[in-house]
Amino acid sequence: DAKTTQPPSMDCAEGRAANLPCNHSTISGNEYVYWYRQIHSQGPQYIIHGLKNNETNEMASLIITEDRKSSTLILPHATLRDTAVYYCIVSSSGNTGKLIFGQGTTLQVKP
Amino acid sequence: EAGVTQSPTHLIKTRGQQVTLRCSPISGHTSVYWYQQALGLGLQFLLWYDEGEERNRGNFPPRFSGRQFPNYSSELNVNALELEDSALYLCASSSLRGLYGYTFGSGTRLTVV
Numbered sequence A: 001d002a003k004t005t006q007p008p009s010m011d012c013a014e015g016r017a018a019n020l021p022c023n024h025s026t027i028s029g030n031e032y033v034y035w036y037r038q039i040h041s042q043g044p045q046y047i048i049h050g051l052k053n054n055e056t057n058e059m060a061s062l063i064i065t066e067d068r069k070s071s072t073l074i075l076p077h078a079t080l081r082d083t084a085v086y087y088c089i090v091s092s093s094g095n096t097g098k099l100i101f102g103q104g105t106t107l108q109v110k111p
Numbered sequence B: 001e002a003g004v005t006q007s008p009t010h011l012i013k014t015r016g017q018q019v020t021l022r023c024s025p026i027s028g029h030t031s032v033y034w035y036q037q038a039l040g041l042g043l044q045f046l047l048w049y050d051e052g053e054e055r056n057r058g059n060f061p062p063r064f065s066g067r068q069f070p071n072y073s074s075e076l077n078v079n080a081l082e083l084e085d086s087a088l089y090l091c092a093s094s095s096l097r098g099l100y101g102y103t104f105g106s107g108t109r110l111t112v113v
Helices: none
Strands: A009-013 A018-023 A032-038 A045-050 A061-064 A070-075 A084-091 A105-110 B005-007 B010-013 B019-024 B031-037 B043-050 B053-057 B064-068 B074-078 B087-094 B108-112
Touching: A009 A018, A018 A032, A018 A084, A018 A105, A032 A061, A045 A061, A045 A070, A070 A084, B005 B087, B019 B087, B019 B108, B031 B074, B043 B064, B043 B074, B053 B064, B074 B087
Parallel strands: A009 A105, B010 B108
Antiparallel strands: A018 A070, A032 A045, A032 A084, A061 A070, A084 A105, B005 B019, B019 B074, B031 B043, B031 B087, B043 B053, B064 B074, B087 B108
C-alpha cells in the first residue's frame, strides 16, 4: 500500500472551510484514497473515499488531483466538533484488509 | 441501524493472564478487522476475518489470535499478556471487503498491570 504524507497539525477558525492536504505520490492505479478522523479515544470515523473523481457527501468533499498524487479533504464549515486527528489512507484494502494509518493531521478548530 | 459493538469497554488484567475481546459487526457486514492503538501511537493492523476465515494478519506474535463466527461476530484472544499490550483495541466491519470504507467500534481499553 502506498504511503501518505500529511502536515502534523493545522488550525481553522470556526465556520470557515478547513482544507486538509495529503500527498500520495506512489499511489497505484487500483488504490483508493480514504479519509478517516478520530476524535480523542474514540474509534476512527469514515469520512469519504475516492478513486479518480472528486467526491462529496454530507460531511466533506474530496478533491483528487488529475495525476492522483495528492488530494485535499474539505470540511466546508468547520465546527468545534470537527477538532480531531484526520487520517489520509491509500489502499486497495480489498486485497489485504489492511489500512495503514500514519500519524495524521491534528485539526484544531478555534472559536 | 446498530453500529459496531465491542465488549467489554474497559478491563484490567494482570501480566501473564489471557483476555478475550468481542466484536459484533454491522448487520450485513461479512468482514471484521482488529486494530491495536497503544497510547500515543498510531493504529496497527492486527487481523482480518472474512466469511469466517482469517484472511490476513499484521506483524504481531502468535499469542494474538482470533476467530469469526457464522454470524460474523468475532473474538480477539491475547494470551500471556505483557505490559506493552495495554492499548485501545478497535474492531471494524465492512461489506465488500472494505471497498466502501470501514465502520469502527468504540474500542476496548485494555490495561495490563
